[in-house]
Amino acid sequence: MKNKAIIILFLIVALTSCKDFLDLQPEAQINDQNFFKTENDFEKAMIGVYGTFRDVYNTDIFYIAELMSDNAEISISSSSITEVEFDEMNLTPANTIVQSVWDRLLYTVSRCNVIINRLEGADINEATRNKILGEAKFMRAYANFIMVQAFGSAPISQVEFRSPEQIKATDLTLKPKDEVYGKIIEDLVSAETLLPAEVNPNKGHASRGSVKTLLGKVYLTQHRHDLAASKLKEVIDARQYTLAENYRSLFVKGNENLPESIFELKFISGANLGNSYSVQFTPASTGLLANNQQGSGRITPTLSLMNAYEADDSRREASVGDSITSNLTGATEYSRHGLKFVDLTAVNPRDGAVNFLVLRYADVLLMYAEALNEQGSPESAQQYVNEVRRRAGLQSLEGLSQPEMREVIMQERRVELAYEAHRWFDLVRTGRAQEVVNAYYAGKGLNFSIAPHELILPIPRREIEINPAIKQNTGY
Numbered sequence: 001m002k003n004k005a006i007i008i009l010f011l012i013v014a015l016t017s018c019k020d021f022l023d024l025q026p027e028a029q030i031n032d033q034n035f036f037k038t039e040n041d042f043e044k045a046m047i048g049v050y051g052t053f054r055d056v057y058n059t060d061i062f063y064i065a066e067l068m069s070d071n072a073e074i075s076i077s078s079s080s081i082t083e084v085e086f087d088e089m090n091l092t093p094a095n096t097i098v099q100s101v102w103d104r105l106l107y108t109v110s111r112c113n114v115i116i117n118r119l120e121g122a123d124i125n126e127a128t129r130n131k132i133l134g135e136a137k138f139m140r141a142y143a144n145f146i147m148v149q150a151f152g153s154a155p156i157s158q159v160e161f162r163s164p165e166q167i168k169a170t171d172l173t174l175k176p177k178d179e180v181y182g183k184i185i186e187d188l189v190s191a192e193t194l195l196p197a198e199v200n201p202n203k204g205h206a207s208r209g210s211v212k213t214l215l216g217k218v219y220l221t222q223h224r225h226d227l228a229a230s231k232l233k234e235v236i237d238a239r240q241y242t243l244a245e246n247y248r249s250l251f252v253k254g255n256e257n258l259p260e261s262i263f264e265l266k267f268i269s270g271a272n273l274g275n276s277y278s279v280q281f282t283p284a285s286t287g288l289l290a291n292n293q294q295g296s297g298r299i300t301p302t303l304s305l306m307n308a309y310e311a312d313d314s315r316r317e318a319s320v321g322d323s324i325t326s327n328l329t330g331a332t333e334y335s336r337h338g339l340k341f342v343d344l345t346a347v348n349p350r351d352g353a354v355n356f357l358v359l360r361y362a363d364v365l366l367m368y369a370e371a372l373n374e375q376g377s378p379e380s381a382q383q384y385v386n387e388v389r390r391r392a393g394l395q396s397l398e399g400l401s402q403p404e405m406r407e408v409i410m411q412e413r414r415v416e417l418a419y420e421a422h423r424w425f426d427l428v429r430t431g432r433a434q435e436v437v438n439a440y441y442a443g444k445g446l447n448f449s450i451a452p453h454e455l456i457l458p459i460p461r462r463e464i465e466i467n468p469a470i471k472q473n474t475g476y
Contacts, residue, residue: 036118039128046132049111049139050204052104054265056146057356057421058275060101062299064150064457065421069433070440071305071414075283075336076297083298088448089437093461093476101150102460105143109157112140117160134194138206138214141187145218148180149425152456152473156183173469174459181222188215199240203261204355209240210263213359220367221429229371232364235262241361243391248318251340253354262359267352269343274351281338281419282349287326288337293349301336301418304440309415314393319418340419362388362416370409378405385412392416406430428455451475 035041066072067086074087085091091098115136119129147154153174161170192211200207212235219228235241244250244260256266267275282288282295289295301320309316319340325332343352365388369381378400385408386396392415397408413426427433434450441448453475463470 036122039124042115042119042122042124042128042132045111045115046135046205049108049115049136050265052108052111053139053143054267054356056101056104056108056143057265057358058267059280060097060104061146061421062280062419063097064101065424066419067299068437069423069427070302070437071418071423072299072338073302074298075300079298088446089441089450089454090448091454091458091476093458093464093472095458095460098457099460099462101457102147102463105147106155108143109140109147110161112136112143113158114160116140116158130194131196134191134208134211135206137187137191137194138211141184141191141218142214144180144184144187145214145221148177148184149221149428150457151459153177154180155470156180158183172467174471181218184218185215188218201257203257203264204266206263209235209238210359213262213364216364216367216371220371221425223374225371225374229368229375232368232371235361235364236368241364243361243365243387245391247315247391250357250360251318251342251354253343253345255357256355260361261355261357262361262364263357265356265358267355269346269348269351269353272351274346274348274353275341275343275356276350276352277338277341277354277356278343278346278349278352281340281342283324283335283337285324285326285333285335286328287324288321288344289349290345290347292327295337295349299338301338302440303336304443305414305418306336308411310394312393313415315415319415338419357420362391363422366409366413366416369405373402373405373409376402378402381405381409385409388412388416 036045062072063083063086067074067083068089074083079087082096085095086097116133119133119136122129144154144156153176155172156175156179157170157172159170188211191206192208192215195206195208195211197208199209212231216228216232216235219225219231241262242259244258249255250258250260255261256264267273278289279296280298281300283297283300284294286292286294306320306322319338320336321339322334322336323332324335324337341352341354341356343349343354346352365384369384372381372384382397382400382405385405389396389412400408410426410430410432414423417423424433427436433455434452438449453473456473458476459470459472464472
């Protein structure tokens, strides 16, 4: 039974590459013998990796990054126990969303491993080979980065499994955080040399700019502020990305490949490839979505988030709303809802066609400002914060001390990046999660709180039951 959960996960991918199991070569089927031969084969496989990673961002990531923070809450009484555990910070190892995050991230890593290993002997154009290899290493690094932030550790493997025996012989136990980060950085440093220097016009694929941005974010999370500043400055100095003039344009239908986008996930309606944000971020009320359809009220903005915007901040009306007029009765009711990435015209609200921007230039500017400020240069940081504020129609800030600038940067990240799966990770990175979220609960008169061990998720119970070598995180 050793490593059975991970074995099952890796075998899903390995079924196309198990020569111990399949000796025949049916001409009408994709199998170990006839795939991973051409550039087109590898391109298709890479699209599969992006598709798996997209599943993480379609639903699961927001329970962690938004619902666990002071940004979002559940607004309906019919939510599942699984969802309520996130809202009340009372997670258990049996939580199915936790299990789903674990599975999808490892599945992404596994698919990357297959591509990386098959490229070694592939007879394809070198430039294409390097591009696909760089993309696969970027995606493997990103999946592991979310994994180590969420769970505090991760099983590290770079092997393509071709038999149960090989899987059984591989060490798939959880590795310490520093070791995981070392592998992440190794992948990103390699990917940076492999990908072309020019911007990829298709922002749904990794580029050198997206690698640099993620590497800067990784260094910032490790509090290696000098390295973070250096890498993020490279993104800025390349002048390949700019802030969109219209903030709202980043989050509505038609937002693909904008100059501010660095890396995005593509969603297409009508082909079972759409997003579910229109349901997830909106309340169970009619009048907002097309055809009198309702949202679910799963992840709706808190009053705390609504009040976080300054009076003249143009980002508020593009990000959140607080009233809905019924198409049936004409009455207007107070009902908070998220607006980012919500497709208000979708025939099926679970099939939205708005792309999700995973990495964008405003994030780079604010991360760079944070890295400069943490090195004792608030005066240098302020110009990058002010660039973001001016786009929002707000006045520039001047003469702030390091502690004051630290508060401003956190405030700007909250309102600039709300509902973009950053808030919880920002709070943990800066050591504020307990202080901020516990104060939020207390302000609502709720008897909930975050204990120190709850800064990371529990390891899914299923993984431990079938592989005793995997140990539960302390406190769960």
